[in-house]
Amino acid sequence: MTRTVVGSATREVALGFDQPFVIIGERINPTGRKLLAEEMRNGDFSRVERDVVAQVEAGAHMLDVNAGIPLADEPAILARTIQLVQSLTDLPLSIDSSIVAALEAGLSVYRGKALVNSVTGEDDRLERVLPLVKKYGAAVVAISNDETGISEDPDVRFAVAKRIVERAADHGIPREDIVVDPLLMPIGAMRYAGRQVFHILGRLRDELKVNSTCGASNVSFGLPNREGINGAYLSMAIANGLTSAITNPIADGVRHSVMAADVLMGNDPECARWIRTFRQAPVEGERGVRVNRRRGGGPVEAPVAG
């Protein structure tokens, strides 16, 4: 059974079809967060610190770290952010950048086996990123698009993923260290985006036998009650073989859907985690699981602190 193991200096996390689903917290990312971008540019990492704490408390298994700030020194900021985050938590990290120099800067300071996020199927990207992955002994997210863009044909996207796995092998990177992102489109814009991804995921599991991840929040773009769509999407994708997602761990609807999916895939032995979480059926104000009231069901960031 394929198992992708990533780690910090002191903790390992495994992705696999027989493992509990891995939630990679998406919050440390200045894209679309103007205030965070401005603060990070100016060397103020207080909000990053709060995002680390909140995601760890919400039960994230890994954290994604992105420092993509326009016109900033991304390699330096990414390296600094990674060092800061590793001083706060022992969760393994995903080093997230579209700039190869930033990936290398991040890898050079990272302690442990990182997940590089990401490489795409273009030749020049493959030839620049895969040697880095090999050099640092990392795992890598492989995004299934290439020079021709993102195909609407799921079998073409599968073929791109297969080609990346083969190319990685040429560089001495085993398939266990490739985590494929099948690319999820907003369902409001593309009616069969869900079916396409479920089809690719099944082939990744059954034929290519590789682990997978995806940005799960994008699917509900433009729709009301996004958390309802995101949670159902994740459980459906897990049933088709998805083994991790980059998403917001603080959203109850999402976290609980993933926990239920782990139960239903047989990956929560004896249903122990489910029972531990829900058996007390606590009401508001009690410790443990707390239900947050919100307007309209959209995601709200409310860390469950004692």
Next chain:
Amino acid sequence: MTRTVVGSATREVALGFDQPFVIIGERINPTGRKLLAEEMRNGDFSRVERDVVAQVEAGAHMLDVNAGIPLADEPAILARTIQLVQSLTDLPLSIDSSIVAALEAGLSVYRGKALVNSVTGEDDRLERVLPLVKKYGAAVVAISNDETGISEDPDVRFAVAKRIVERAADHGIPREDIVVDPLLMPIGAMRYAGRQVFHILGRLRDELKVNSTCGASNVSFGLPNREGINGAYLSMAIANGLTSAITNPIADGVRHSVMAADVLMGNDPECARWIRTFRQAPVEGERGVRVNRRRGGGPVEAPVAG
């Protein structure tokens, strides 16, 4: 694309892989409901009437009708219940009994094309139930167990379903009129019950090309936050090809999971139903959708009457 059409005198409902998921309301069933059993035995159908209204208002697409009361005249009570229910709603019905005479009594008074619930793979059951299904032009639920019981091997259960479809063809019943129940066990008792059913459902869709149904509440037996498990199960099963379920339509978590799954399968065109249901994002106390706080589960939105 396989489509199973059932109907009342004035309304049709279609099951299919390109159709919105069909929720068959499970409430009209005295099994485990002592008070209801006693009332029905004594000719008091007031609770049945309330169950009809509540399930119709909750958005059920069909209603299951069962009159299995020990030592009672089940054929007579079932026929009377069906006539009553058909006087209250035009939703198509599923006629539910393990007694062949009761199925026939129900079919004889039913107006429209009913769903007979059910036939199993035992020879004598097949030879008694299938002629009735043919005679009344009904559709039928085929449960994938036989003389040997319920196999834990999903491929054996698939083979039983295939045999029922073939036997039905011998009786002149097309595969479009067979709805297979792959038999869902409680996940708390059988760790891989979910994976088994997902595997069978995929084969039913891709190889046998038949519609499917299941009793969806059973999966969470013995666990806390049952609605969380039931909702995730349904969305995962839908992703693998399940096209209907006999369940409680009044449970918000279940209904909303099914609605989200329809969006993600491309079976809620333009996401119109989802947007209509959730776009107002009202807060508690306003008309429309309300956010209810509940014990142990995530926030769920419930329709507000009045």
